[in-house]
Amino acid sequence: MPTSTNELPLTTEVARAGAQEQQRAEELRQQIRRANYLYYAQDAPELSDAAYDALMRELRELEETYPELLTADSPTQRVGTDAVTTFTPYPHRVPMLSLDNAFGADDLRAWEEKLRRQLGAGPELRIEYVCELKIDGLSVNLTYEDGRFVAGGTRGDGLMGEDISPNLRTISALPMQLLPLPPRAAKISHTEPSAAASLPASLFDAVALEEAPAPLQQGVPTRIEIRGEVFMSHREFARINAELEEQGGKTFANPRNAAAGSLRQKDPSETARRRLDVFLYAVGECEGWSFQSQHDLLQTYREWGLRTNPNVRVCSGIEEVIAFCDEWGGKKGELPYDIDGVVVKVNTFALQRELGQVSSRAPRWAIAYKYPALQVRTRVESIEVQVGRTGALTPVANLTPVALAGVTVARATLHNEDEIRRKDVRVGDTVVIQRAGEVIPEIVEVVKGERTGEESEFFMPSHCPSCGSPVVRPEGEAVTRCPNEECPKKLHERVRYFASRAAMDIEGLGDKQCEQLTQSGLVRDVADLYSLTKEQLLGFERMGDKLATKILAHIEESKTRPLARLISGLGIRHIGEHSSEVLASHFGTLERLTAASVDELAGVFEIGRRTAESIRAFFDEPRTQQALDKLHDAGVRPQSHTNAPQSDRFAGKSFVFTGTLTRLKREEAEAMVKRLGGRASGSVSKQTSYLVAGTEAGSKLTKAQEISVPVLTEDEFLQMTEEPAEE
Numbered sequence: 001m002p003t004s005t006n007e008l009p010l011t012t013e014v015a016r017a018g019a020q021e022q023q024r025a026e027e028l029r030q031q032i033r034r035a036n037y038l039y040y041a042q043d044a045p046e047l048s049d050a051a052y053d054a055l056m057r058e059l060r061e062l063e064e065t066y067p068e069l070l071t072a073d074s075p076t077q078r079v080g081t082d083a084v085t086t087f088t089p090y091p092h093r094v095p096m097l098s099l100d101n102a103f104g105a106d107d108l109r110a111w112e113e114k115l116r117r118q119l120g121a122g123p124e125l126r127i128e129y130v131c132e133l134k135i136d137g138l139s140v141n142l143t144y145e146d147g148r149f150v151a152g153g154t155r156g157d158g159l160m161g162e163d164i165s166p167n168l169r170t171i172s173a174l175p176m177q178l179l180p181l182p183p184r185a186a187k188i189s190h191t192e193p194s195a196a197a198s199l200p201a202s203l204f205d206a207v208a209l210e211e212a213p214a215p216l217q218q219g220v221p222t223r224i225e226i227r228g229e230v231f232m233s234h235r236e237f238a239r240i241n242a243e244l245e246e247q248g249g250k251t252f253a254n255p256r257n258a259a260a261g262s263l264r265q266k267d268p269s270e271t272a273r274r275r276l277d278v279f280l281y282a283v284g285e286c287e288g289w290s291f292q293s294q295h296d297l298l299q300t301y302r303e304w305g306l307r308t309n310p311n312v313r314v315c316s317g318i319e320e321v322i323a324f325c326d327e328w329g330g331k332k333g334e335l336p337y338d339i340d341g342v343v344v345k346v347n348t349f350a351l352q353r354e355l356g357q358v359s360s361r362a363p364r365w366a367i368a369y370k371y372p373a374l375q376v377r378t379r380v381e382s383i384e385v386q387v388g389r390t391g392a393l394t395p396v397a398n399l400t401p402v403a404l405a406g407v408t409v410a411r412a413t414l415h416n417e418d419e420i421r422r423k424d425v426r427v428g429d430t431v432v433i434q435r436a437g438e439v440i441p442e443i444v445e446v447v448k449g450e451r452t453g454e455e456s457e458f459f460m461p462s463h464c465p466s467c468g469s470p471v472v473r474p475e476g477e478a479v480t481r482c483p484n485e486e487c488p489k490k491l492h493e494r495v496r497y498f499a500s501r502a503a504m505d506i507e508g509l510g511d512k513q514c515e516q517l518t519q520s521g522l523v524r525d526v527a528d529l530y531s532l533t534k535e536q537l538l539g540f541e542r543m544g545d546k547l548a549t550k551i552l553a554h555i556e557e558s559k560t561r562p563l564a565r566l567i568s569g570l571g572i573r574h575i576g577e578h579s580s581e582v583l584a585s586h587f588g589t590l591e592r593l594t595a596a597s598v599d600e601l602a603g604v605f606e607i608g609r610r611t612a613e614s615i616r617a618f619f620d621e622p623r624t625q626q627a628l629d630k631l632h633d634a635g636v637r638p639q640s641h642t643n644a645p646q647s648d649r650f651a652g653k654s655f656v657f658t659g660t661l662t663r664l665k666r667e668e669a670e671a672m673v674k675r676l677g678g679r680a681s682g683s684v685s686k687q688t689s690y691l692v693a694g695t696e697a698g699s700k701l702t703k704a705q706e707i708s709v710p711v712l713t714e715d716e717f718l719q720m721t722e723e724p725a726e727e
């Protein structure tokens with residue numbers, strides 16, 4: 001971007017647009033916006049793809065010839081603009097709340113009962129709800145001023161997200177300009193009889209007083225925070241993963257992660273290539289407009305040209321809600337995107353206001369009905385054994401491919417021999433598999449009634465399937481291992497892990513590349529990566545000059561990764577990403593870590609004696625020392641760990657922990673806060689940003705409630721600490 005007009009070439013003649021060009025550009029913009037509206041919001045396109053492309057082409061050409069005609073909200077500006085290196089904070093003017101969950105019909109009935117109690121009403125009160133699909137994506141908050149999109153951010157911790165405006169601008173379904181509405185009276189209710197109409201008289205009076213008279217409104221709000229979910233369709237997910245696989249990159253585990261990774265791309269043109277989609281369903285701050293109900297909101301959004309999900313139903317009473325949830329439980333697999341439940345909202349806003357919030361976290365007037373982990377039946381075609389980086393032999397079931405929660409599943413891990421015996425899984429069996437969240441699919445049980453007698457039992461091989469060495473299974477351990485340090489598969493996996501995002505994060509070195517590098521003998525240990533030359537890389541399949549140069553640059557870059565990444569990449573048994581962080585933070589330098597005794601290691605918070613012994617044994621191996629020397633000679637200089645925070649996610653926030661935490665130790669939770677730039681304190685005061693309450697929380701919880709300090713559960717705290725997963 002030019003910083004001053006002096007930077008413009010003085011000699012070049014710049015064409016100036018006349019009134020005619022200006023008018024044509026505006027016409028084209030209008031036509032394209034209308035086409036987008038009909039296509040995305042109304043699902044009723046009027047233009048063919050070719051006609052649409054022609055309009056876009058003409059507009060682009062006009063804007064190229066007459067740059068002064070280019071406007072920030074032009075439909076041509078959706079291919080991504082300047083790359084950003086960091087995201088700036090995006091404060092939510094009204095907090096973005098989360099929802100309580102219901103896991104079955106009884107939970108929903110109990111919720112309705114609670115609502116009635118809260119309203120002081122009996123069973124005669126028929127509450128009207130809106131049921132919407134719970135889209136499994138990432139929530140975003142978009143600000144429109146006088147109908148123009150001005151900025152948008154992620155949810156973050158609900159109070160502060162990250163500004164991802166350039167990336168949001170690339171989403172074609174998101175209008176940069178809302179369509180103004182003709183004058184109309186604000187609707188009191190869309191359908192008869194409304195919840196308000198069936199309220200007890202006193203409450204109805206209160207509602208009527210608050211709502212009347214219905215304001216006349218038109219156009220667009222002066223300012224509005226529009227909220228919704230950005231997601232990726234199954235089709236796009238499959239396309240991107242196929243592309244990543246082709247390039248040897250790491251694929252995404254599911255559409256949600258792919259959407260998260262794409263939305264947080266530093267380079268918006270990359271986001272533009274990943275076609276994200278969006279459904280809008282909620283409002284934050286709103287000036288110059290009033291919605292009467294959730295149904296009114298959705299309808300108005302649609303009329304403004306915003307994309308809303310068509311599968312919505314207004315239900316009278318909780319039994320109709322339950323029917324909707326059951327119905328979608330049966331057919332959610334048919335949708336072209338993932339949902340993980342149904343969001344049930346009390347329809348009228350008057351009643352919503354009456355009900356208010358449970359805490360600063362969730363409203364009382366809405367609940368998320370969650371479907372149980374999806375399960376399907378399929379057949380075990382064969383069982384193969386994979387060799388991991390530590391030599392562990394893992395049996396994996398090859399399944400008849402089935403669609404499960406939006407992805408095709410063809411394999412499931414069987415963990416180890418004991419697990420196969422416990423579940424009695426045989427080749428040829430019909431099995432029930434499930435995918436819960438982001439976990440790799442697993443076999444839940446064998447459908448024994450389907451056995452024909454043709455099934456065959458599985459036995460762990462006596463020799464490594466990769467190198468043929470006799471395998472070992474130490475007394476008392478469940479894992480069978482290949483003990484051969486030269487085993488080619490172990491080496492391949494070690495190099496792959498070293499280069500992965502969990503460790504040195506070397507872009508361009510995916511599974512295929514690592515296999516080629518190790519099989520060719522060019523890489524015999526991870527340090528060999530640092531002596532690769534372009535000529536060597538060019539000998540590989542699908543490797544051009546450009547890609548080879550890139551890979552070498554990424555390898556070079558990795559030399560100064562933080563210490564924790566190198567520790568993780570070394571592949572010490574029992575040491576994953578988290579323990580690597582802990583070790584790096586305790587010892588600060590690799591030298592101090594390698595010199596530590598078992599006692600010193602075991603004295604580190606969160607490192608057990610068994611792990612300490614495993615670390616010591618690893619560093620005592622002569623080959624480890626050789627590898628470390630070689631890495632040092634190659635110029636690998638991990639950044640020493642300082643106690644400085646590794647992120648500013650919690651900057652300016654102070655946390656107090658109380659009660660018994662189940663997943664974290666208190667010290668660990670406090671260390672996490674510090675690592676993320678926040679403060680952990682022992683007592684609750686007005687300065688406290690959040691109280692994290694475990695079970696049996698006592699006076700601190702009462703105090704926090706008294707002075708309105710937001711209270712989080714342990715799970716919510718953990719969620720706040722997490723970056724959206726990218727893999």
Ligand code: IVH
Nearest residue numbers: 097098099132133134135139229281343368
């Ligand atoms: S309404 C206060 N509606 O679910 C109510 N949320 O568990 C705010 N979500 O953070 C949410 N589809 O990311 C609402 N139709 C929908 C939704 C939806 C997906 C997500 C959203 C929210 C989370 C709550």
